[in-house]
Amino acid sequence: MFTGIVQTQALIDAIEDKNTAQDQFRHLRLKVKPSYLQNLEIGASIAINGCCLTVVQFHEDSEHGYAHFDVIDETLRLTNLGTLKVGDQVNFERSLTVGRELGGHIVSGHIHCTGTISQRNDTEHNCSMRVEVPSQWMEYILSKGFVAVDGASLTVGETDAQGFWLHLIPETLQATTLGAIREGGRVNIEADQQTITTVETVKRVLAARALT
Known part of the structure; x- marks a missing residue:
C-alpha cells in the first residue's frame, strides 16, 4: 500500500x-x-x-x-x-509503513487505466490540467474525490463523461513529474478503491431491487 x-x-x-x-x-x-x-x-x-x-x-x-x-x-x-x-x-x-503519517489517501499501486492530458492552463501560481480517460472509469472519479495520477494523490476538480480537471499548486508541480508534463502526455490513473466499492455496491443493490 x-x-x-x-x-x-x-x-x-x-x-x-x-x-x-x-x-x-x-x-x-x-x-x-x-x-x-x-x-x-x-x-x-x-x-x-x-x-x-x-x-x-x-x-x-x-x-x-x-x-x-x-x-x-x-x-x-x-x-x-x-x-x-x-x-x-x-x-x-x-510503500507505507506502520506509524507513518498518511497525508494522501490509500493507494494500491494497481493502475486502472491511462489518461491523456488534453489541456493545460498555467497561471503565475497555479496550474489546471484536463485529463481524459476511458469513459467507463468516470463513474468512479467524482468531483472533490480522490484520484492517483502517476502515483500522486490528488483531489478531483470538475468532471464530465470523458474526463476531469486537476488544479495543482506549485508544490505538487515541483515535487512530481506533473510539472513537466504537457498536452498529449500519458499518465497512469488509479481510481479511489473506496469509491469503486461504494459505486459497485449501490449498483448491485439497485439491480437486486429491480428484480424483486
Missing part, C-alpha cells in the same frame, strides 16, 4: 528490453539519492509513476543509489511505463 505522497523523482538510468515471440519484458534501472533506499530489501514494493513494482536488485555508489525492477508485458500495456526512455524522470514512493 502507498499514500500517493510522492517522495522524490527518480531518473531512468538504463532500460533493457527482452522481447520474445510470446511476450515483452523490460528491465528498468532507476537512479535516486541513496537516502531513499535505506533499509530496502529485495522483494520490496515501490510505486513508480503510481505502479507497484518489485525491487529485484539495488546498490549504491559514492553519490547515487540504484534500484532495479522487472516489468512484464501486461504492465507495459496498461501503464505508461512502456513509453519511458533513458533520462526520463518518474515519481517514486516507498
